[in-house]
Amino acid sequence: MDTFVQQLINGLTIGAIYALIALGYTMVYGILRLINFAHGDIYMVGAFVGYFLAFQLGFVTGPSLVGLSVVLIGSMIVAALVGMAIERFAYRPIRKYARMTTLITAIGVSLLIENLFVARLGAAPRAFPQLLREQSYTLFGNAAISKSQILIFAVSVALMVLLQWVIFKTKVGTAMRAVSFNLNSAKLMGINTDFIISFTFALGSALAAAGGVLTAQYNPQIDPLMGIITGLKAFVAAVLGGIGNIPGAVLGGLLIGIAETFVVGYGQNVGVPTTFRDAVAFAILILVLLFRPTGLLGSTVREKV
């Protein structure tokens, strides 16, 4: 029972990160019907911006809450700008073209970011400075929760609540929903769709960057290719929950996080090797899509002639 609670806590931690990244995928998809393959790399960029901010601003001497907040917010802002730049220069010019073209462009942007970072910084992993005095608290007997895990839960819940507020209570959020409902009609209603799309990229990228910095606190090793697998799983999480659906992305992220830790924790008891960790997300996705072709919370769109 203790290990079960422990696995659950660890799973939720990873799941919260997946959820943060999945939100960006799902928002962009909801508005542009574009799989933004570069989104996983924004998560990596966020972690690296945090790394350089921590060194440049001198927060590496010792753990400090101020340092952590500055690094977190700073990397979110920079990543938001990077996300907006990608949208402006790579995606906006091809928005009208065929789906495959936009997809290849997204893959191209992803390759560009990864290879630029590898060429500039090398592929070797770097140690992210500890900005939080690591400490463990005991929960329910033997299960432990670390400070960085609490941080991940607190920040991701806060960001999700904030996102929910932005989308449902603000004017720009209403516009976002209108654009995702129908871009052309939204334009006819006088909504500046270019700005809304740009804003969506900024929001999604900031969330991914927060995910990057938080992961780096929990597991302080960052490298330029860290966004590939994590990004892919976050995308799977978004599809699992029903792409375009915001609560769905969170649900999908948490589910995949928990499933993964359970495979590592209990898989061997039933003959599943730990390397299946990376396969379980896809297996769940395939099973769910076979029975619910639009994901867990996705709405079914009936095709009419």
Added chain:
Amino acid sequence: MPTLVKRLLAAIVIVLLLVVINQYMSKEGLFGFGVPSYYARLIVLAGINIILAVSLNLITGFTGQFSIGHAGFMAVGAYSSAYLTVYYAQAWERSLGGIVGNSVAHALIFLLAILVGAIVAALAGLIVGIPSLRLRGDYLAIVTLGFAEIIRIVILNIDSVGGATGFTVPGYANFLWVYAFAIITIVIVYNIVHSDVGRALVSIREDELAAEAMGINTTRYKVLAFVISSALAGMAGVLAAHYLSFLSTNDFQFIRSFEIIIMIVLGGMGSLTGAVLGAIVITFLPELLRTLGTRLESLLSSMIGANNIPAPVHRFLIDLANYRLVIFAALLILIMLTRPQGILGTREFGLSWLKRARRRPEGDKPVGSGGVPVAEQTPPSAIDRAKEVKNQ
């Protein structure tokens, strides 16, 4: 049957030509002339990529079903055939060699390996295709990607094929094998596309609902295209495994599937010659970029003298090799921004194309839905317009 004779003659000429080029490409060379092994290797890898691109084009370019799982089927073919050649081939070859001679036995065994790889990959395609092809668009894409990753991880956990350490395979394949099968692949796909099956596939790409309304069993045709495409990818996997002599599951990650998609989108989706062109470009471009810096430097030093090159320029040119993949990615984005329908669009490259291109100098056409140039789409009918309104 004069056409049959003509075709047979053509086949014989092609095979003889391939045999001669094969000798030229081999280590011994032809009459003392040979291709450096670095280029010979690249040319063979281009041939494997041609098979992959042409086969993916059948399902993605002509049928319009977006698959990101091609590397998975390639892996299935590669590993299943490698299992055969590593564990059984030697014994079979010895016993068969006594009857028909060693070189014939060698060729027969490899032919069997290719057949086995293609059949197993086709089965995998069937198993993946039947459930997945109920899904559409991006959902299908992500599910095929998922299946490919699962296939890779399952193979990674089979110890008899090397697991994580890799798998050493006998080097059966060479230029002749790869290009013979590249030509066979092109002929197969060309014949499918130009048959009634091909028209059914294209109709699915253009409008699945309309195709279904016309009485086309869309699921059947989609699965058929998927299975054939997988079998051909498996064949490419067999050739790659037995040419490189080493298999690692890392070579079949989803980035490999992306690479194949890039080839067909770059060349022009729904164009056979486009897929061939895309495969060649994607094989050679990163390698060209690798030596671009040193080439430019030697050009510059021949023009102004080696000592006159400014230090920052020198450093930049040296650095260029490190940035080759960055330049590659940037070029990819640039091509998509400037020529979204790919190099050839849905057109085929040929002599008639050259003539037509001269008559129609405007060249580029904007692309409508489904990657089809607007000019090639029929004007929207009242039904189309009603559908658009309803979809909104």
